[in-house]
């Protein structure tokens with residue numbers, strides 16, 4: 207297996223290259239040129255393994271130029287001791303058919319830990335193969351959770367520097383504090399005046415600027431990305447869908463007609479990983495794409511027209527406040543039958559007009575695979591309240607969007623298959639909103655609300671959130687969105 211660019215299939219690289227570079231030079235994203243297909247025997251074997259074993263089994267197909275020892279070192283390093291109950295992806299069964307796949311038991315209480323605990327290992331192993339001796343500079347644009355998860359993953363990793371940009375008014379107070387208090391000698395955090403798309407566009411621009419690349423090379427440095435445009439972020443996410451399927455099988459669920467997967471979606475990385483799992487033989491029926499009021503994907507799935515020219519909403523599920531879903535590009539490549547020219551044209555239209563449409567054929571394929579729906583903030587809070595009242599299950603705002611859209615789906619289609627619902631953050635990460643959904647009481651401080659939420663719901667506060675209360679704020683900088691490059695040079699001391 208090799209990796210090709212979504213915008214130019216003649217660009218063909220190894221896994222280590224794809225991961226070390228993050229993005230292809232002409233702006234395309236790296237995708238595998240073939241996928242493994244798992245048989246019933248594979249799934250029999252996989253069921254008997256623990257999460258680390260399953261991860262190694264799946265990942266070896268995607269890390270074609272890694273040795274078995276390297277894969278073992280990477281996977282063990284990432285998933286040993288960093289998740290609070292040993293299993294990084296446990297399932298809570300809630301009500302009929304709802305299997306909540308809790309992906310937030312890692313160090314930053316969001317699902318991004320599943321990928322970002324592993325990525326630094328993959329990236330440093332890749333860099334050794336492809337660019338020995340160079341320092342890797344990780345640039346991240348974040349709508350909240352990626353930033354903290356990447357900082358935790360990369361802190362004090364030798365031969366790396368990491369710089370995170372986040373929208374100053376676009377993240378929750380808890381997310382902001384998590385990032386601004388980050389420890390480590392190689393970490394840099396900067397808020398920007400703008401929204402997430404501004405941050406993401408800024409980072410992409412820096413990445414693809416040849417003059418900047420040359421300047422870094424002079425200092426023996428090279429960029430890479432920890433955003434979900436990096437293949438090293440996506441591969442680890444395929445693992446938990448394979449693993450969840452194994453867990454359903456082990457429980458003796460009837461899966462002859464398959465099961466549905468519901469994903470609260472922003473940049474389209476998580477749901478794309480579920481699609482890849484389906485492609486590899488996991489019997490997923492519908493991929494249900496759940497959005498908040500920034501429902502550009504709902505409209506796209508329902509009409510075949512992607513149009514980012516719309517009002518941007520700051521919602522209570524901020525990690526999904528996104529109008530340009532980067533990983534959709536990989537999906538378009540799949541849907542168009544690996545038509546790199548067509549993808550390049552669509553992406554060019556997206557950047558010039560903020561809009562593109564797909565052919566009837568692509569639209570039909572999309573409708574067969576996906577179902578799209580969205581919830582506004584009020585519906586999201588109501589869903590959290592209902593879930594707690596009905597099942598005593600407390601979920602965060604993003605997960606609630608998925609649960610609510612799943613209910614819409616069942617109402618519309620009467621589909622009775624079991625569902626895996628991706629739960630992407632701990633409720634304590636968004637304690638203010640979650641609290642307001644379950645009680646009228648509140649305090650006047652963030653951590654007061656955290657404690658109150660624990661009292662009112664009899665649930666435990668995750669350790670990483672507890673520790674934040676007395677954390678020292680290290681980063682206070684806010685920069686203009688067109689001054690991001692200066693901030694990078696300053697952090698790297700190469701001005």
Ligand SMILES: *Cc1c(COP(=O)(O)O)cnc(C)c1O
Nearest residue numbers: 351472473474475476525630631
């Ligand atoms: C990042 C994030 C999402 C969106 O995931 P994508 O892979 O970008 O679609 C959803 N929920 C939470 C809590 C997140 O951190």
